[in-house]
Amino acid sequence: MLRPEHADRSRFPSLALLRASAVDFGLGQEVEVAVGLGAIYAAVLAFADEAEDGVFGSIFAVYAQGDERVNVTLIAERDEASKMVIERVNVGGSRNVYLGGVVASLNVDGSAWNVELAHLSGKVVTVAEFLKTLSDLRALELAAKEVSERFIEID
Structure with a gap:
């Protein structure tokens, strides 16, 4: 897995390149x-370092290409792996159009993704199908981000 400190903070990962590499190496759809x-x-x-001691409650990032937006929310769960929500939205026209999304969490030991939901245009799809639609967006740039710190209650 790509280490957070090596991630380019201004661009969305090149899913088209990652998908092509997986095909070139004969890796399965799961990989x-x-x-x-x-x-x-x-x-x-990669934005976690903006929270005190890197302890965040949630990170919200918006990547844009024209009227297309990809919103990614990473939510830290106490004693569990973080949950990630990815949404594709079109903001052109008179109103925003929600195109689809994925809800997934990394299991506690970080070895696999548990996908709770993946859908496009109101239909249940595989995560691979959803990621394929994102791979068509090759010039997504960071448009906004917000990092919230985790609040710890003291008894």
């Missing part, structure tokens, strides 16, 4: 999905 989700996770996690 392609794991690498794609891992690259997105690392890109957003």
Whole structure:
């Protein structure tokens, strides 16, 4: 998995390149999905250092290309792996159009992704199908981000 400190903070990971590499090396769709989700996770996690001691409650990043937006939210869960929500939205026209999304979490030991939901245009799809639509967006640039720190209650 790409280490967060090596991620380019200004650009969305090149899913088209990652998918092509997986095909070139004859890797299965599971590996392609794991690498794609891992690259997105690392890109957003690179902003964790903006929270005190790197302990964040959530990180929200918006990547844009024209009217297309990819919103990624990384939510830290206490005693569990972080949950990641990826949404594709079109903001052209008179209103925003939600195109689809994925909800996934990395298991506690970081060895696999647990996908709770993946959908496009109101239909349930595989994560690979959703990531394929994102790979068509090859010039996504960081448009906004917000890092919230984790609040710890003292008894």
